[in-house]
Amino acid sequence: MSSLPFESDYIKTVNSFSELTTTLFEGKNNALCWQRNLDGDFEEIVSQLILENDITEVSAEDLEFLNLSENGNKARQIILNDMKLLTEFGALPSLNLLKCYERDDELGFISTDVYSWHVDRSPIGTDTYLCTYHGASSDILPNDEAVQKIVVPEIREALKKLHVGAENEFETFLVDHFFDLHYQEKPHAKSINLGKHSLWRLAVDHPDQAVLPSIHRAPKENQGEYRLMLIC
Template sequence: MNNTFSPNKQIGVVSTFSELVHTDFKGEMNALCWYRNLDGDFKEIVNQLSLKENITEVFPKDLIALQVSEKGNIARETILNDLQLLTDFGASPSLNLLKCYERDDEFDFIATDVYSWHVDRSPIATDTFLCTYHGAASDIVPNSEAEQKIAIPEIRAKLKELHNGPEEEFEDFLKENYFDLHYQLHENAQPINLGQMHLWRLAVDHPKQQVQPCIHRAPKENEGEYRLLLIC
């Protein structure tokens, strides 16, 4: 499986890592894709790795220790190269074998887990990089097709009840609990699946950001299938 998508105003498509990291976001474009058709057997890698918890970090030494076929070795070399490229760029990539993320079911009217449509925020200028090598892939959606949940009157009213404090502290309360990062899609929204093997760069909310942060979510995992995800 290697999903394809139609080019649009939100997504820029590049053909090298250098283009991926040096192309500026602008206008409505807040997602960049290094589009790749890779030949490796990533499923073989996943089948040989051991899941110790719902999310297990996989290190280069773990990959190097695997006994794999020629196709498996191509997959391994691809992953190791991606980790090295990102590390050399100054990022801190993590390779995760995952069964599922933790769900946030504390409130029935708003969730703050990664399965909810959300944006990432950072105090420093940075971006989110991710690549799904195996399993279900993440989704993004144009900012024009979603709205902040805290702007929806009924949700905002419930959050004010939950806050139960001075009005002037309400906005800080929303930020401290990450409620302001989460979005609800419009009825006609058309999410875009990021597919497997492509390396993505998504815009993050930070003080120097020139574009809107990219709204995205983790997918519901496929039954009986682990995801192999690079993220930083």
């Protein structure tokens, strides 16, 4: 398989699910991509699913219930196999039909929703796996092209005004409210779109992690189009 055009110190490609799950992150590398060109009609699946609220979790049974064409069935079998691979690996995959995520931008100067550049954190050793089958796909940002929002002077000062408590509790306040997980892109930063069909593994911030966590964000949805993505 040829390398992705954006393969870099941060992003590496692999050739199988086994390689995706066993390759160690090292150095600057904190994103792995199992690049795939999938054959199937994922739009047909989306057209038959029923959205409840803004996000609906779709089960394997929901997929099996759909009456699909040959190409739609190909897409269904691909998704079911991805769910099976991840489950057997020990993950808890969630297939989501998405209109949009909830926004959290009430403060104006900082947000803590998934549309903001952010990293994932876990108390245990884990990674984020995701694949977009239909609709807009997520973006990632090289770590050296972003800065933590809480160190931006004007944002930090605004957060200090928001904080109620002792000065030595301020850093704990930032962590408790997830402000420390969010980033601001530097001038001229170049984000990378994850595209459709490829299965990605992104490094998460946890005590045993050997590399920096991957900075990513949810995309702005295409008008009138739902997203179908697998994540765990």
